[in-house]
Amino acid sequence: MMRAELLQQLEDGAIWDMIVIGGGATGLGTAVEAASRGYRTLLLEQGDFAQGTSSRSTKLIHGGVRYLQQGNLSLVLDALRERGLLIRNAPHLVHNMSFVVPLYDWWEGPFYGIGLKMYDLLAGKLGLGPSCLLSKEETLRHIPTVEPNGLRGGVIYHDGQFDDSRLAISLALTLADLGGVALNYLAVTNIIRTDGLVSGVAALDRETDREFVIRGKVVINAAGPFIDTVRRMVDPTLKELITPSQGVHLVLDGSFLSGDSAIMVPHTDDGRVLFAVPWHGRTIVGTTDTPIPAASLEPRPLQEEIDFLLTHAGRYLNRHPERSDVLSIFAGVRPLVRADAGSDTASLSRDHTLLVESSGLVTIAGGKWTTYRKMGEDTVTAAAQIAGLEERRSHTAELRIHGWQEGVAADHPLQVYGSDAALLEQLLAENPAWREPLHPALPYCAGEVVWGTRYEQARTVEDVLARRTRALLLDARASISMAPQVAALMACELGHDQAWQEAQVAAFTELASGYLLA
Numbered sequence: 128m129m130r131a132e133l134l135q136q137l138e139d140g141a142i143w144d145m146i147v148i149g150g151g152a153t154g155l156g157t158a159v160e161a162a163s164r165g166y167r168t169l170l171l172e173q174g175d176f177a178q179g180t181s182s183r184s185t186k187l188i189h190g191g192v193r194y195l196q197q198g199n200l201s202l203v204l205d206a207l208r209e210r211g212l213l214i215r216n217a218p219h220l221v222h223n224m225s226f227v228v229p230l231y232d233w234w235e236g237p238f239y240g241i242g243l244k245m246y247d248l249l250a251g252k253l254g255l256g257p258s259c260l261l262s263k264e265e266t267l268r269h270i271p272t273v274e275p276n277g278l279r280g281g282v283i284y285h286d287g288q289f290d291d292s293r294l295a296i297s298l299a300l301t302l303a304d305l306g307g308v309a310l311n312y313l314a315v316t317n318i319i320r321t322d323g324l325v326s327g328v329a330a331l332d333r334e335t336d337r338e339f340v341i342r343g344k345v346v347i348n349a350a351g352p353f354i355d356t357v358r359r360m361v362d363p364t365l366k367e368l369i370t371p372s373q374g375v376h377l378v379l380d381g382s383f384l385s386g387d388s389a390i391m392v393p394h395t396d397d398g399r400v401l402f403a404v405p406w407h408g409r410t411i412v413g414t415t416d417t418p419i420p421a422a423s424l425e426p427r428p429l430q431e432e433i434d435f436l437l438t439h440a441g442r443y444l445n446r447h448p449e450r451s452d453v454l455s456i457f458a459g460v461r462p463l464v465r466a467d468a469g470s471d472t473a474s475l476s477r478d479h480t481l482l483v484e485s486s487g488l489v490t491i492a493g494g495k496w497t498t499y500r501k502m503g504e505d506t507v508t509a510a511a512q513i514a515g516l517e518e519r520r521s522h523t524a525e526l527r528i529h530g531w532q533e534g535v536a537a538d539h540p541l542q543v544y545g546s547d548a549a550l551l552e553q554l555l556a557e558n559p560a561w562r563e564p565l566h567p568a569l570p571y572c573a574g575e576v577v578w579g580t581r582y583e584q585a586r587t588v589e590d591v592l593a594r595r596t597r598a599l600l601l602d603a604r605a606s607i608s609m610a611p612q613v614a615a616l617m618a619c620e621l622g623h624d625q626a627w628q629e630a631q632v633a634a635f636t637e638l639a640s641g642y643l644l645a
Contacts, residue, residue: 153503177292221294299583603639
């Protein structure tokens with residue numbers, strides 16, 4: 128996936144079957160769906176792949192226990208099916224994880240036990256394992272660091288866990304495998320219309336300031352929280368479709384959640400589900416659901432969100448986390464489809480919405496990572512009709528994601544590369560220095576920077592430390608100390624000078640400071 132070679136494909140003036148705007152979960156899933164059906168597909172992303180919400184999730188591929196509580200069975204059914212398909216199609220990135228609901232009141236056992244049995248039934252043949260009640264002793268074996276005072280027992284059930292930005296990169300590589308083109312840092316600046324109907328886009332390469340006019344039979348708006356910005360390129364008078372909501376996560380040392388399971392708290396003070404999840408040797412605690420006035424690429428946690436997460440984590444962990452224990456804190460923006468005025472964002476549906484404007488612009492909004500494939504399938508089917516393309520059936524339910532490999536241990540340092548790990552090992556053999564760790568607190572080596580730059584379109588230090596590796600999320604301070612070495616390695620690959628390196632280190636240090644608690 129060499130960016131210079133991909134850019135050349137924009138120069139021939141050919142008309143694309145489908146142009147997808149947005150390189151997050153929805154856009155990548157839609158583009159893979161289109162290319163897998165044989166449509167000539169182009170995806171354009173204004174920043175990096177998964178730079179926004181799609182790299183800032185709770186790292187779960189799940190049916191949604193909360194949606195079951197809300198009675199949204201259709202969403203749960205779709206999500207459970209997609210969970211099963213994704214574990215089958217991307218076993219190097221998605222794996223089964225057990226979750227324990229700790230029980231402190233007598234009524235919780237039968238209440239949550241029955242609910243989770245229904246969760247099992249809805250999953251059917253794609254289930255990951257049966258739920259069951261646990262004694263207090265069994266609960267403490269699974270989650271030894273849970274608060275023991277008043278603990279009566281627990282309920283264990285199964286869901287999926289994944290690495291979100293690594294799945295996004297793998298989808299971009301899958302698109303390339305299928306003959307499609309995905310380009311980051313290519314911002315759509317305008318929607319082109321012919322006789323009132325959308326016929327292409329104008330785009331700006333943010334690295335060179337070069338402008339492109341690109342023609343397409345249909346344009347798909349999958350810009351996540353920025354969907355309305357794209358829609359208003361066609362009609363500035365359109366009402367907003369999206370209500371943005373912010374979700375925040377704390378990252379703690381792995382010792383806060385020893386054992387083999389995650390914790391799920393089914394009802395917090397604001398009515399949300401709270402998770403404490405082991406991930407890459409750390410513990411992620413989240414999330415919040417806070418309405419915000421507008422979306423941004425770098426949302427910042429609010430003080431009340433930080434206090435909320437620390438307070439609730441302290442209720443359920445025997446070691447109460449303090450601000451000084453937080454290794455990183457990150458926030459993402461949910462692109463929730465607007466409901467009637469007065470609804471709180473926690474109650475808004477996570478179903479996706481497909482909209483075809485009078486101009487022919489196809490917009491896909493809402494949804495979540497778990498159902499990205501189904502969203503793409505629905506969107507491409509509608510877009511093909513709008514474009515008058517030959518009808519072709521979907522193949523993505525059986526499509527193996529790039530890097531597919533079974534039997535890789537979830538804690539293997541190169542596990543997220545799947546079958547590409549063998550090629551990465553060949554790269555590391557070229558230079559012994561590339562095997563050197565970038566920081567003693569993190570599992571990444573210098574060669575991974577080279578790999579991400581050569582083969583995964585990493586263009587900035589942030590791309591490498593936030594999304595090709597997960598250093599920024601796992602330990603923000605450590606990632607800052609790694610930035611100069613990463614910049615030097617990237618400069619060698621990309622042909623940049625010392626001034627570029629210094630600018631990159633300064634930009635990343637400023638960005639990463641927002642992931643630290645004072």
